[in-house]
Amino acid sequence: MPQTKRRTKQVVMENKEESSPERKLQCNDVSKCFQLLERILDGELVEGGNEMLQEKLDKCQPCFAHFHLEQAIREVLKTKCTKQPVPDKLAESIRQMIQDAR
Amino acid sequence: MSDVQRRKYSQEERSTIFDGEFMPHIDSMYNFAFRLTFDEDDAKDLVQDTYMKAFRFINSFEQGTNAKAWLFRILKNSFINDYRKKSKKPATVDYQEVETFYNSDDADYQRTSDLRAESVRDMLGDEISNALNALAVDFRTVIILADLEGFTYEEMAKILDIPIGTVRSRLHRARNLLKDTLKGYAQSMGYATDEEED
Numbered sequence: 001m002p003q004t005k006r007r008t009k010q011v012v013m014e015n016k017e018e019s020s021p022e023r024k025l026q027c028n029d030v031s032k033c034f035q036l037l038e039r040i041l042d043g044e045l046v047e048g049g050n051e052m053l054q055e056k057l058d059k060c061q062p063c064f065a066h067f068h069l070e071q072a073i074r075e076v077l078k079t080k081c082t083k084q085p086v087p088d089k090l091a092e093s094i095r096q097m098i099q100d101a102r
Numbered sequence: 103m104s105d106v107q108r109r110k111y112s113q114e115e116r117s118t119i120f121d122g123e124f125m126p127h128i129d130s131m132y133n134f135a136f137r138l139t140f141d142e143d144d145a146k147d148l149v150q151d152t153y154m155k156a157f158r159f160i161n162s163f164e165q166g167t168n169a170k171a172w173l174f175r176i177l178k179n180s181f182i183n184d185y186r187k188k189s190k191k192p193a194t195v196d197y198q199e200v201e202t203f204y205n206s207d208d209a210d211y212q213r214t215s216d217l218r219a220e221s222v223r224d225m226l227g228d229e230i231s232n233a234l235n236a237l238a239v240d241f242r243t244v245i246i247l248a249d250l251e252g253f254t255y256e257e258m259a260k261i262l263d264i265p266i267g268t269v270r271s272r273l274h275r276a277r278n279l280l281k282d283t284l285k286g287y288a289q290s291m292g293y294a295t296d297e298e299e300d
Contacts, residue, residue, distance in 0.1 A: 035274060042248060042273075044255050065219070072219035073280065077249040080227035081234055084133040087146055091128055094153045098120065101157065102113075 020058070027062040037067045041074060110161050123169040124156055130170065130251055131177060137246055138181050138239065148185060152177040171253060175261045178243070186239075217281055221288040233283040241276035248273055 027033055033056060040049050056063040111119065131152060135145035155176050156163070163172055234245060247253045247261060255273075259266045 038274065038277070039270070042255065068219040069217060069222065069281075070277070072222040073277070073284070074249050076222055076225065076230045077234065077245065078252075080230045081137075081246075082130075082133055082250050083227075084136045086129055086132045087142065090132065090146055090149060091125065094125075094128075094150055097150065097154060098157050101154070 020061075023059055023061040023064060025061050027060050030062065033060070033063050034066050037063060038070055041067070041070050111165075115165075116157075116160050119160060119163065119165060119169075120157060123165070124153065124173060127170045127173055131173060133250065134174065134177060134246055135181070137235065137242065139185055140235065144185060148177060148180060151180050151184070155180065168257065170251075171257045171261055174247070174251070174253075178261055217285040217288055221291070222284060225284070225287060225291075229287050230284075233280055233287065236283055237276060237279055240272065241279055244269065244273045245276050245280065 036046065036049075036052065037056065039046060040053050046052075053067075057067060128149065131149050132145060135148040135152075136142065139145050139148060152173060156173055159176075163169065234242060237245065243262070244258065247258045248255075253261065255266050255269045258269045258273075262269065264272075
């Protein structure tokens with residue numbers, strides 16, 4: 001899975017421009033496309049996913065915007081919601097409980 | 103590999119597994135517990151209970167398999183069995199109902215299509231955290247497992263005892279609900295969205 005995510009990132013790096021004349025402004029199959037993009041971002045790569053992703057990012061503005069929004073949400077969740085400080089003595093008390101249980 | 107080959111671990115092996123494979127996940131476990139209970143003491147108890155259970159049932163853990171997923175499954179079950187019951191908070195919305203209510207994908211996308219990646223990136227940690235915490239527990243859980251902890255759909259299916267298809271759809275709904283909340287924040291912060299009045 002990490003490998004897939006890395007590859008996905010590479011594809012995206014080449015697509016940084018906000019808008020492009022190449023991209024159509026309407027997506028014909030929003031729910032299908034977006035669900036596919038979401039699966040790719042989750043590392044659940046479907047067969048031929050990288051090619052499909054590249055194609056959509058190049059040619060479809062709604063897909064491009066949705067992909068970057070979804071990516072931003074995953075990033076902020078990962079960076080801003082995982083830092084709950086663990087109580088100092090928790091690990092120690094668990095080790096003690098295990099000792100006592102033996 | 104199979105159950106037939108499984109044997110009891112020696113005391114030394116148990117210590118090795120516990121310290122080497124279980125304890126390193128304590129930060130993730132605590133974060134998960136805290137986001138389920140919203141209470142430091144409850145989270146602490148939940149993590150302790152989970153590790154006690156993990157130790158008691160260590161023989162059913164197969165060395166070399168995903169210890170983190172195994173631990174998360176125990177924690178989730180402990181939460182449902184012990185903590186959710188005694189919680190004084192009102193029962194969470196039945197997600198079946200919510201899933202039906204939010205069943206129109208196209209409508210979902212239209213509702214949140216004007217939320218922009220940049221405004222999400224500019225939000226404060228508290229806002230992101232509050233938006234996540236505002237989700238009903240079943241939706242919150244899938245986001246935590248997928249986005250905070252990086253579990254695959256397959257691992258999530260095992261942790262939650264639900265089919266992969268359900269993981270996928272629940273995660274999808276959870277993200278849409280989260281985007282609704284974030285969009286509300288973005289508007290109140292004055293970020294440009296289509297609905298903003300000047």
